[in-house]
Amino acid sequence: MNLRKDQCLLIVTVLSGVTQAEDDYSQYVNVFHGASGGGNRFPGVVAAPFAMVKLGPDVKNGTADAYSGYLPEGNIWGFSMMHESGTGGAPKYGVVSQMPVVGNVSDPLADLSQPRASPDQGGVGYYKSSLASGVTVELSATEHAGFYSYSFPGGNPASVVVDVSHVLPSFRGLGWEQHYSRGDLSIFDDDHYEGSGTYNNGWNLSPDWTIYFCGKFKQQPSYSWTFKGNTSASRTDASPLSVSGTARLGGVFNFDESHVTSIVGISFISSEKACQNLEDDISEEVELRSLVDNAKSRWNDEVLNKVQISSDDPEDLQLLYSSLYGMFLIPSNKTGENPGWESAEPYYDDIFTLWDTHRCHTALFHIIQPQAYEEFIRSLIDTWRHDGFLPDARSSNFNGRVQGGSNADNVLADAFVKGVRGAIDWDDGFAAMQTDAEVVPANNFDPKSPESSTKEGRGALPDWLQYGYITPRFSRAVSRAIEYSTNDWGLYQVAAGLNKTAEANTYFNRSRNWRNHWNPTATSHNQSGFVVPRLANGSFVPQDPATCGGCYWGDAYYEDNSWIYSMNAIHDVAELKERIGGNPRFVDRLNKIFDLGFFNAGNEPSFTTPYLYNFVDGEQWRSVNRSRYISSLYNAWEKGLPGNSDAGAMESNLLWQMIGLYPLTGQTTFLVLAPWFKSMTLDLGDDKKLSITTTGGDRTTAFYVQSLTVNGEPWDKAWVAWDDIFANGGTMDYVIGESPMHWATGKLPPSPASG
Incomplete structure (x- = not known):
């Protein structure tokens, strides 16, 4: 069920009737970018950069690990509130789950999974699954709460199963699989429910941790009951119906209506805090469309409009803005949700x-x-x-x-x-x-x-x-x-x-x-x-x-x-060159890394290697050449990454190619490559901008730097420093052409540990 290019363009431009403004960069985000083919990116709803709630489908397909919950093929067996994005190792989270079921549910622990009737659709702040059972599921969210809209086929009872024991499994046999430890759930007389689930292990081998939840339905259930293992109970009076323990447990809610809306808040602190998060984030009057619009607004204001380019090519726009979006899905901003200690400091988790x-x-x-x-x-x-x-x-x-x-x-x-x-x-x-x-x-x-x-x-x-x-x-x-x-x-x-x-x-x-x-x-x-x-x-x-x-x-x-x-x-390159045998041997080694197939664009230790040519006089053009090759390994579609997203590492690598620079971490040095576009503007905040232009060539066949001007002055170095262009903003104006040019005749990039 791989998405074709035309399907991807459709779902990012038309979502549930929501119109797109001309300056709405979210319209170019393909949320399925890198979601399959090993990219493992999360395509579900993330309502703002680093939002704690990541609401989306959990898919099972034999023994394939669903790292972000999503797989393009297989059955959906729940829609859960927390996921990682772009990770390897083993899946993490997939908790606080609901599954819609047509008809009455006799065994909530049976396999209730469903094939999809058509490929999933999605955009910023929105996700849609059409199940073979006839149920359509539409999702949206805020930072701490989720919104489920279910459309059931008419003429049958409608059920929603809340499975506290639901967690993403791993089948790799490496000991990194998650475990459900225990849980609890209470259904109250107003039909809202609260509870918690405790889980452990996963790739980071964590001990027990607990997530609390608080949910309600906009429609009154005709009937609700809890289950624990093979036992069940229904409420017969106004007292809460509660269940807890180490066995698998949850609740089942039955409805006579064909349209059911569910809203759920989560918290790492308590179920009371989960209820407060729900009340603060989603009122019972809120509609899906307004949540989608809010999400698009947040992403536009905080990330997407910070980078603007001259190109109007749809694939350029989709690749740029999908990559920017993928960069900021994790870590998760859990400020105010840290159960480990009290602090006035910010708190970020899911550093992966x-x-x-x-x-x-x-x-x-x-x-x-x-x-x-x-x-x-x-x-x-x-x-x-x-x-x-x-x-x-x-x-x-x-x-x-x-x-x-x-x-x-x-x-x-x-x-x-x-x-x-x-x-x-x-x-x-x-x-x-x-x-x-x-x-x-x-x-x-x-x-x-x-x-x-x-x-x-x-x-x-x-x-x-x-x-x-x-x-x-x-x-x-x-x-x-x-x-x-x-x-x-x-x-x-x-x-x-x-x-x-x-x-x-x-x-x-x-x-x-x-x-x-x-x-x-x-x-x-x-x-x-x-x-x-x-x-x-x-x-x-x-x-x-x-x-x-x-x-x-x-x-x-x-x-x-x-x-x-x-x-x-990378802090000691001059010494490295000497040990290898000087500039010609250094260039030969870099060439052989590519010629002999040692370079892997999907492995982070390789990331900086292609640009070390800049440390040799007259060889900057080779870095540009390698940069163009690496860029060719990406595209704007579902299999568009050359490896795991790795929490946006892969996307950021591509974005630096577009910018035409490469950072040396722990230093103020940026190696000069060659930018993609006729013009690009980076909004640096505080009314500062970096403007980058190219003239004289093109991105695909005539991309070698002929000359460079920085802040209006001729530039003869294959590197710039933070203070040159980022500290206060600046300009970089390139002339590019078809043939390599020995333009960088100035001082080589710093090698500060080599002195």
Whole structure:
């Protein structure tokens, strides 16, 4: 049931009779962009950037994991209020579910799933499923509440099953599946219901966590009853009907009407707070159309209209605005919904994960939504204050799991060097980073990496402190070491900015420790010198740089091989070039990464590699060439991403290609590529803008930079700094053409750890 291009364009331009204004950029959002083909993006309703409620269908299709709940093929078995977006590993959430059923329900725990009569439709703030049973389901939402509109076929009773035990399963057999632990539900005399569900595990191996809910129907049920396991009960008087326990449980509501509307609020605090959220967000008089309009307004004002382009090509517009939308689905802003501690600070959860997003997503998050970005930084620091460590990943209010380094350090450093201050306590921020750098986290005995913590911090820190490298007694030893080096570079940046001279010296030196894994005699495909495993006695482990075993949790490298990780010390590129053998050998190595098939656009460790040509005089054109190749791997449709969205990391990577720049995290440097459009304007807030123009060529065949002017002045460098174009806004005017041109004759990009 893959959507054709014409179907996608239809559903983003006409939604339930809602008219589209000319300046409504939400009309170009294809919510199914990247929702299949491995992109795993959530296509359901997210009423505002980072909204806590993500209301959509849960689909089952054999043993396929439905990471975001959605699959293009299979039966819908519920519509639930919480989902992640674009993640791998294993599904998370799929809780607070309803399922419409034609007729009376005799066994609410039977398979009530339904095929779809036609492909699902959706747009910003709206989702529609047509079930084979004849039921049409339309959804909308607010940040803390959901709206269900059911149209049942006439002539039959209508039922809605509320299944508290509903949770997205995983079939991978890796021990990352979620579990229902217990629940409760009460139906009151006014027919509204309240309750909670408690669940555990999932990809981040979280212990029990609880979500509370409060729901009501606009139509009065003709009959309602609860179930628990194989037992059931119905209300015979005005007292509440309640059920609780560890067995599967829920409620069934029967209606004589063919049209039924359900509204539900959720909260992590209490069912009373869920009821308050429902009352605050959705009155009983609210109609679906107004909720859709509000959602479109929020997305337009807060994200979509921040980027405007000259193109009127429908696919350009759909790819741009669908990518922007996909960037801001998660994390979730759960401010006021933190059950772990009381704080006046903002609180963001569903960070899935900074390992994926720190390379280019967070840098664009900062630019597009600077106020929310400051809140996000404050939330990271506040998590350290109360939980003891910064999260690299966090979901259901629990840190976990760490794939490599402590990459919140990179995110904080990037914000610090770009001047993000506001209400951030940077002394606490640095103390949080130092916890990562100096404190060994308690082992959580993850079966996939039982030797050290995957919950938070740096599990391989004992070796890092003792040897300055990581031995094979720790899994992912080499890839962790490369990331620990960039993490320590982040600590150096903040320490230096806070005038902590001794600490700055320590972390500057430690940021060079990636060099301790460099074996100059390791060879592969006529290249010498690669990062490889190293034993406690100092000897290198024989390792073919072109292989990495399974490239997974138990191996020396995570998700990529030594060819890629050897290029990841982006703060020390001048040293890297020297070790490889100088500029010609460096260019040859970059070329071979592509020619030999080592580059994978769907793996984040590869993200920066294509643009390292900018560190060689006269070779910037090759970065542009690689950029155009990577862009060709994307399209605006359902299978439009070259890998997991990874919480918007993949979309942000494409957006930087459109802009024609690439960020180096933890530095103020942006590598110059070549923008896509004749003109693009980025709204930076506070009446500041970055205007980017191109003349003289075209995006597909004549895209090489011939000359560049920055802020009206001729520019001869293959990079710009934050202060040049972002701190106060600016202009970048390119002349592009068919042939490569040696225009960047000035100073090479900074390599600050190489001095």
